[in-house]
Amino acid sequence: MRMMLALAAVALCLGGCANGPGLPSAETAATVGGVIDATGAKAPAPLASTSIDEKAVVLAFEAADTVATQVDTLVATGLLVKGSPKALAVKSALGRLRSFLTSASAAQKAGNATTYRQALSDAATAMHDAATALRGQ
Amino acid sequence: LVDFSKIAASVLDTAEKFAPLLEGTPVGAVVLAGKSILDLIDNVKEVASSDDAAALSAKRDELEPLVLAHIDRTMDELG
Numbered sequence: 001m002r003m004m005l006a007l008a009a010v011a012l013c014l015g016g017c018a019n020g021p022g023l024p025s026a027e028t029a030a031t032v033g034g035v036i037d038a039t040g041a042k043a044p045a046p047l048a049s050t051s052i053d054e055k056a057v058v059l060a061f062e063a064a065d066t067v068a069t070q071v072d073t074l075v076a077t078g079l080l081v082k083g084s085p086k087a088l089a090v091k092s093a094l095g096r097l098r099s100f101l102t103s104a105s106a107a108q109k110a111g112n113a114t115t116y117r118q119a120l121s122d123a124a125t126a127m128h129d130a131a132t133a134l135r136g137q
Numbered sequence: 138l139v140d141f142s143k144i145a146a147s148v149l150d151t152a153e154k155f156a157p158l159l160e161g162t163p164v165g166a167v168v169l170a171g172k173s174i175l176d177l178i179d180n181v182k183e184v185a186s187s188d189d190a191a192a193l194s195a196k197r198d199e200l201e202p203l204v205l206a207h208i209d210r211t212m213d214e215l216g
Binding site: 053054055057058059061062063064065066068069070071072073075076077078080082083084087088090091094095097098101102105 | 163165166167169170173174176177180181184185187190193194196197200201203204205207208209210211212214215216
């Protein structure tokens with residue numbers, strides 16, 4: 001279980017970290033910035049904070065699906081009992097995870113980098129909360 | 138990690154052949170759980186190395202409703 005959640009966190013970080021593979025390099029941003037300057041157009045915001053693609057949110061959805069599958073397994077094997085305090089705590093964390101994933105996806109579509117990163121960070125926290133709930137802490 | 142993944146994938150491939158017999162059982166659930174972790178490893182590699190924005194966008198549009206529905210089902214099972 002811990003391994004799975006660690007992977008989920010890695011999946012989130014891979015696309016969501018500032019220097020992760022999901023984001024263009026500083027050189028690319030500088031080149032694009034130079035082209036924009038040459039045309040006289042004004043960038044609506046610093047390029048570094050608007051360069052968001054779908055990698056992080058796709059990985060976040062993949063990770064969340066895996067988390068849900070692991071929880072399904074714990075329920076199916078009887079290790080997590082429906083209605084128990086632990087199950088309800090996990091349910092609460094999953095509810096928050098769902099909400100943050102929806103927010104991250106909407107923010108990515110709208111190009112709102114700040115909301116996007118915050119929602120992904122919150123989603124990662126919700127996954128950790130689910131892990132903590134499963135450990136009964 | 139790669140070697141482990143290959144070994145585990147091989148074991149799970151074998152286990153999947155018995156999937157009809159395991160369906161709905163705790164053992165079947167464990168097999169599915171193991172496979173989902175291996176799938177996640179593969180997906181992380183695939184997505185991280187992808188530069189096809191259109192494909193990523195399509196993948197997101199496909200994943201989003203499925204994953205949200207899965208989370209809803211899981212939450213229903215928790216109480």
